[in-house]
Amino acid sequence: MTNLDAMKALYAAETGDAEAVAECTETSQVILALAGYIGLDDVIVQPEKASKTLYGATVSSMQSNIVVADGAITGTLKFIAGGLAQSGPLAGDGNFMALKFIDENEADEIKVGLAPSAGTGLVALDSDMNAVFKVAGELDGVQQVLKVVTTKGGVTKTQSFDLTGLTLNTEA
Numbered sequence: 001m002t003n004l005d006a007m008k009a010l011y012a013a014e015t016g017d018a019e020a021v022a023e024c025t026e027t028s029q030v031i032l033a034l035a036g037y038i039g040l041d042d043v044i045v046q047p048e049k050a051s052k053t054l055y056g057a058t059v060s061s062m063q064s065n066i067v068v069a070d071g072a073i074t075g076t077l078k079f080i081a082g083g084l085a086q087s088g089p090l091a092g093d094g095n096f097m098a099l100k101f102i103d104e105n106e107a108d109e110i111k112v113g114l115a116p117s118a119g120t121g122l123v124a125l126d127s128d129m130n131a132v133f134k135v136a137g138e139l140d141g142v143q144q145v146l147k148v149v150t151t152k153g154g155v156t157k158t159q160s161f162d163l164t165g166l167t168l169n170t171e172a
Helices: 003-015 027-039
Strands: 044-047 063-069 072-077 094-102 109-115 130-135 145-152 155-162 166-168
Touching (some): 003 027, 063 094, 072 094, 072 155, 094 109, 094 166
Parallel strands (some): 072 166
Antiparallel strands (some): 044 094, 145 155
């Protein structure tokens, strides 16, 4: 086992997220990722307020009983015919989830998104610190997870949230 492989194994054992360092080619990259895991607080993820209107729809029309706890998101995502936008990732029939993010790190950047993604990948949060996701459950046989990547001072920390506890309604 090389030093790089050992560092990747250590990172995976500490964080439970081997994928976050899979592309690293130098031990220094893994050390920075591990420093980020240890040195940055988790971004707080919570359901957006039910009364909030996003993309012309109230959050209560998108979801119910959403709970974020222990690295998982559970609850029910309602079916919205036609989607929330005319084009782009929120267009078309589907299930949508609205979340609020709280950063206690004063991070340089926070990117969020579903993995695998239907094409948008991770996107940077803006000042409102909320986001809406079109959740498919599985894409190409791979269960989606929500990823939150926080960067501050060159240190990066990745959080992953299991979505298998979400119920995706198929009718409006």
